[in-house]
Amino acid sequence: MTTTETDAPMPTGPDAPVAKTEIPAPKPSRRRREGGILNVFSHGVLILWAIMVVMPLVWAVMTSFKDDGSIFSSPWALPDKLHFDNWSRAWTQANMSDYFLNTILVVGGSLIGTLVLGSMAAYVLARFDFPGNRFIYFLFVGGMSFPIMLALVPLFYVVNNMGLLNTIHGLILVYIAYSLPFTVFFLTAFFRTLPTSVAEAAFVDGASHTRTFFQIMLPMAKPGLISVGIFNFLGQWNQYMLPTVLNTDPDKHVLTQGLVQLAVSQGYKGDWSGLFAGLVMAMLPVLAAYIIFQRQVVAGLTAGALK
Secondary structure, eight states: OOOOOOOOOOOOSSSSOOOOOOOOOOOOOHHHHHHHHHHHHHHHHHHHHHHHHHHHHHHHHHTTOOOOHHHOTTTOOOSSSOOOOHHHHHHHHHHHHHHHHHHHHHHHHHHHHHHHHHHHHHHHHHHHOTHHHHHHHHHHHHHHHGGGGGGGGHHHHHHHHTTTOHHHHHHHHHHHHHOOOHHHHHHHHHHHOOOHHHHHHHHHHOOOOOHHHIIHHHTTTTTHHHHHHHHHHHHHHOOHHHHHHOOGEEEEEEEEHHHHHHHHHTTOOHHHHHHHHHHHHHHHHHHHHHHHTTHHHHHHHHHHHHH
């Protein structure tokens, strides 16, 4: 007698288990393939752009440690040894130390004044409705589109009549006025994204407008302040046109003026190693500031979009 193996019958009823069926995995769609090609293309463009930006910086740093002969004989080769005397010569003989100190005083004072005045004006424009609010806001926006070259001649006479020509504090005031339009425009949009419930709770507890702004709203706007601070720092540190017109005293020159004076004063001597050392000195604070505050800059730029 033979027996045959048969599958056990599946139980029926409300408590019967449901048979699991395997669903075939969907094939990659055309849209997914196109997205992959687009990602590869975008990453390739970013890598190419990074190489174009990083290579000149690396070459400038590498050249600052070479002697003048090696710069022309083997410009792309590594230095045979590190010539630190290029840096010391640029720092002392080319007066880069004085230019560096003047730049720190001017940029530091103007950056603090720009952030304080710009944040106060932006907070009022973003949080309070009053007659002329939009008009004042658009005046700041219009200030960004006004070419500074058209204001150089009248600005020179205004600063001269006020007795601020060839002074550090006069240049600080000009830098503040030059940077305020963008600062107010940027921070006004940022303050509008902050929640109003926190400020209202502070008013209920008896806090004044001044205390609410400096102790509550200003710390909440820290990402935006860092972002606009970095942008202003870059613009003010690399500013050349305004100090050239308003700061003609050699003892009060800033770094950009000092680099130009160093390049012109060499004449046919061609102290290229010292010039590259001074150039790297001027670049290092900017690179350091961006590297340190990189996360805060990205957070400040995307905060409005995320909220």
